[in-house]
Amino acid sequence: MGEALTVDSTLRCDVLIIGAGGAGLRAAAQISEQRPGTKIIALTKVFSPQKSHTTTAQGGMAAVDPKDPVDRSIFHMFDTWKGSDCSADQNVIKKVCEIGWEEVVWLERHGMHFSRTEEGRIAKRPFGGHMLNFGETKALRACYEADRTGKGIMDAVWAESLKYGVKFMGQCIATEILFKEGRCIGAIIFRYPEGRFLAILAKATIIATGGNTKMYLVSSNCRGNTGDGLVLALNAGLPVMDLEAVQFHPTGMVGPGILASEALRGEGAILRNKDEEPFMEHYAPTAKDLAPRDLISRAIIKEIREGRGLFHEGHDAHHVWLDLRHLPKEVHEKKIQEVCSFFKRFVGVDPERDLCPVTPTAHYQMGGIPTNEFGEVQNDTQGIVPGLFACGEVAAASLHGLNRLGTNSLLELITMGRITGERVIEYLKDATDPEEPSPDDHHMVFHQFSTYLHAQGREKYAQIRDKLRDLMMEKVGIFRTENSLLEAIEELRELKERATHIPQGTTSLRANQDLWQVWELNNLITVSMVIAQGALSRKESRGAHFREDYPERRDEFNYHTFAYMPKFGEVTLEKRPVDMSMFEAKGGHYELFDYIKREY
């Protein structure tokens, strides 16, 4: 393959959705429902949108029914604010929590198979950090479909988009976003099966590529969660926000890190240490096993560090126990069937009889591409990029601040997906068809790919990947220090350099998995760099970000971090204030939306 790489052909559409996951397709459904006839193309790396990562979400989607006798959405807003360790944007919290129930009903009315109560209404279960009366007792707020809520949501939005004629393009990797005079006009994509590059020109582009925690040794994320969306933005000179906020889920199955949903604890499962003592009582006397994830993850690591953990020979890893034995048989068989089968299959224990070994697993990226409350991408702390939108896990609006409550993510996907969709419709009103980029435009992606294709050297993809995963887990993981972060940054530079010396087994572009993975590896290293730099600059502990050298939250860091990295390693940081509109509006309970203490 000596010839230069080029764009093979060009497609046009009204809206290009990069990432046909829950968020992307909720937006697609909204647009096609409200503006029939809009030409939408939705890309996904996997075979079909249905295989997107949202499908694996288990526990539930939080929403407060306005007619609920005990729960109120102000409690939900408070929990979200408190859960975020006072770093989420209150305008977004308010908006999302208010329309949450509407969206649950939307999903239900579009075919999702929610679990039901005896009266035939949507069933709800408790989840970590969701409480009644501003933190008093646990609330029933997570609407769920057994332990496959994400699958239910994905199936609903996928099928709905299908109904409206959204064009899905599977096995397509967006590799570069295109701009013309500051406006986003589409993207260059790589068709994996044929190994061809296409340009897709669109009036509006939505980035919804999902999570990115594959740079951690233990991760609950799918193979393709490599931070592509973030890198697309970074490469275009756009900022990303709060990437240091990586959530570790306390209960990953030891070994592969497959998630053992919080729903298990919602249904009554208990964490125990080596002596089978329910240790969460010491760390969070009220919320206990349903405390927020960051607290529990740290508690588990503490138990392990202090010698009260266990060691799994087979997987060569430390762990604690999750006890499900006391749950009624019916719960095992109906409500948590999927997760129990994972334990049986992947770990070889039967949750009905045995204790299950669990360990924290990298799970969720709270940060992401900064957007305003309408899903419009920001190009600095004030402005927005015309024609470019983002929603879902890849975006940071930010509902979660530096820590997310369980079930709030699915809520965010769906609400922000819809809001973004609505905004896109507005935008389309007087958007013109983008001009074709001129043929002599330089596209970074061709340079990238030909470097990978013709790389010389002796480096191995697998070694660099494994090194990265160990490094991030150890030095930029649940506990961080100045030293560990500085070391990590150095090593990341080294890895980036080494990654240019991975020779390819074949120079064919067709279904070349090796090539694709090297591209993804580079993305992971890039994102890791930003995470480490962000973590280094945030000299405090807040939410999921924990610095052992600064274990307290500090008011001087009451802001979001914007990071730009147009060239690898050269990070510039900016501050964006946290939106405090609920506090400032001085409505009822406003005092609770101040910088409050976070205890459970």
Next chain:
Amino acid sequence: MEKALRITKIEPYIISLMERFPILSYYATTRAWPFLISWGHRLAGLTLVGYMFAHIYTLSLLSTPADFDADMRLLHNPVFSFLEWALAIPLAFHSLNGGRLILYELFHVREDEIMIRWMVILGLIYILIVGFLSIEEGTQVSVNVFWSITVAMSLIASLIVFNKVWGTRNSIPWKLQRITGAYMIPMVLGHMLFMHMNYLTGHDSKTILLRMQNPFIKGADFVFIIFLLFHAGYGIFSVIADYIRPGPLLKSLTCLVVIVMAISAYYGIRLIMAL
């Protein structure tokens, strides 16, 4: 073989016997036994179709009894008798399994393992009786009583299925295949049994022709052949459709099947009418 049959003591033995055949155990471990049974059903059905054509041909010789008897004499030897008996195996298997399928698909009978066991047991009993009768010649039954009971049972079986399936939106030929199948369970099993009661009942032109003077027998045979040809025709179509996409080719082949079956029906009915 986790999901295979393991109900009585004989079954593990049968299974271990079948596992001697690599092709069987391969599919049994990767697709499970019902998959093999489905193949068995198909092959048995096609065998019976083959026999059916030959059968209608030989029967058509009845119009010249001398030819028929000459043919029968030719075929009256141990090998052929054995083959005739062996025909009971696909017949019993296909009939009973067809019954099982109808129960599963239309009557919501999900105790499939138990059904399969009964199918095997009844099938074996049937085959043994047929075999016993072929050796133990000269059993006498009243023709009318035998056929009245058989026809009555056939009618009941097909009416039950008719009742169940007719109201559904399934295609009419598909429904008819189930109805005719149900009809034939007593009919074809009885037919074969009857023909083995006594060598002459099935092979001697005089005996046959005498019996066929009876309008009741005529009527029963008439329904039988119509049902059988329809069932077999749709069966062949169904097999073809598994390998050929809906389209012109499938249409032409369907026409071909219809024509072949119509010709067979012509010969079969002519025989009944002529006598």
Next chain:
Amino acid sequence: MPKSYSITLDINRYDPDTRLSWIQTYQVEASGILRFVDVLRRINDEQDPTLAWSSSCEHAQCGSCGIILNGKPLLSCELLVKDAVGQFNTHRFKLRPLTIAPVLRDLVVDLEKAYDRVHKTKPYLIKPVPYQPEGDEYRISPKTLEIYSEATRCINCFCCATACISGYHHFLGPNVTLANMVRLMDPRERAKKERTDILYREDGVYRCHTSKACSFVCPKDIDVSHFLALGKEGRF
């Protein structure tokens, strides 16, 4: 330490550039608790980076990783080496791509094409019952839901379609028919006529001969043949 196994994999390979296919044998020393996707990754890492296979979630929730292993269609991400050795009673495994769509490379099959079938069955509510006057959710009793909720667990991995006696080319497939059945039983769906039209297409439920291989291989343990039989029974 868990037991380690030395296993031999005979993998069907296909190169889309030269259109050659061949069988390549790999020798792997693997701990019993590795999944087959881990084994394939190990082959990429240590022996042959060009071997292509596919996966995404790697815990049996997305259905991207189906292969035929020693004749049985299954998810390579949920089969542990020790279980495979136990189940197939051998240390030698034949890995083939699924047969329901063209092969892209080695073990990767173009499931995107296979999905065209799924789209044909209209997996959404074609015509939902009207909104409740109070704007609430539609009420469905847990009993009603239970009748079909098992079927909603299907992840479209196409293992069943691969195993089916009717093959896939002339049959919409067990999973596709299953998706249709879900909506037929869903009390919120009003377009029952259109649904039964799809169900009783020439390449619809009639191509099912109740061979039940689908139920046997389904990694989600869905009794697919039961639902297909409900379709024939015509009771929705």
